[in-house]
């Protein structure tokens with residue numbers, strides 16, 4: 001049996017007693033039966049009080065620096081949470097927690113002024129305030145705007161598929177201001193903000209996804225991120241790269257689990273006198289999946305080292321997200337097929353895994369976008385190297 005990814009020697013130098021403690025308590029807390037409590041709540045996803053419980057138990061703000069109220073456990077801390085939540089059987093919680101800490105929490109900590117940061121970040125870490133990233137537009141291109149009016153900005157925007165959008169108190173809205181891309185923090189309680197719809201998703205159901213409308217919402221200009229235009233875009237990509245890296249890990253954990261379960265299933269299920277897994281066509285597919293699992297792990301270790309050394313890893317992580325998510329999606333479909341008729345039934349864990357991983361194809365940017373980011377950035381770097 002393969003040892004857990006985080007037991008690989010590459011991670012050992014980063015482990016502190018606090019990391020070990022987190023791994024132990026997260027492993028105990030995020031057990032599959034807990035999911036039933038969450039999805040049984042009205043709406044079928046985490047509600048506000050459960051976010052507060054996550055905060056009380058110290059599962060939010062794990063990767064944020066201590067001086068800002070976080071636990072200072074960095075990327076390894078976030079990976080430990082992904083490993084633990086992968087046991088739940090629903091990738092929603094992991095996605096929601098990346099959104100709360102690695103996307104909106106980090107964005108607030110690094111892209112906004114101190115006043116706003118000090119007012120809201122401690123509340124986010126406590127789970128009393130939930131953040132959401134409002135980026136995707138119904139029309140496929142950026143139509144959201146803010147215009148200046150004295151010391152205020154007036155926002156008109158509509159955003160889709162926003163993770164944590166229904167629970168959120170703080171909306172980080174990407175929009176155009178003075179002809180430049182900007183991000184504005186809009187408090188949900190402001191007049192003119194409305195949740196138009198909470199989506200009924202195929203997978204990742206433990207967390208809500210919503211459509212939010214902002215109609216003539218007045219916001220103080222102090223809520224604007226400090227970085228605009230190209231700097232906003234570059235910083236956004238940096239923040240999203242960490243979140244995408246964690247999605248790679250989510251996919252890899254799911255893939256590893258599928259491999260283990262299908263080997264068990266295929267070893268026991270006898271078809272035409274021999275085990276399903278031992279038929280040559282399946283042996284080939286399973287061997288490929290085992291090789292993919294190794295490649296995913298190697299990619300994660302490599303990108304982890306890149307990110308820990310603060311190197312630019314936007315292209316490398318985008319390429320890895322494409323690889324991990326694409327291969328896991330295909331493998332989940334194959335596993336469901338190997339399960340025969342049972343793989344078509346709602347209670348099939350393989351079918352459920354397929355529903356989960358399909359969400360990661362779009363979350364954090366589509367796989368097509370990942371290929372474009374990776375291709376363009378790597379080609380550009382090659383050109384630069386040729387010039388030097």
Ligand SMILES: Cc1cc2nc3c(=O)[nH]c(=O)nc-3n(C[C@H](O)[C@H](O)[C@H](O)COP(=O)(O)OP(=O)(O)OC[C@H]3O[C@@H](n4cnc5c(N)ncnc54)[C@H](O)[C@@H]3O)c2cc1C
Nearest residue numbers: 133134135136160161162163359362363364365366368369
């Ligand atoms: C689980 C989940 C979580 C999400 N979380 C958030 C969130 O928190 N906040 C947020 O703002 N959004 C979120 N999204 C939205 C997500 O970022 C978008 O769905 C994704 O970026 C694709 O955009 P779209 O849905 O508008 O599809 P479209 O832009 O219409 O794209 C449709 C398809 O066409 C492909 N495509 C695009 N351009 C090209 C091209 N030039 N050539 C060929 N193919 C192309 C895309 O890759 C995609 O596969 C989430 C989505 C999901 C499913």
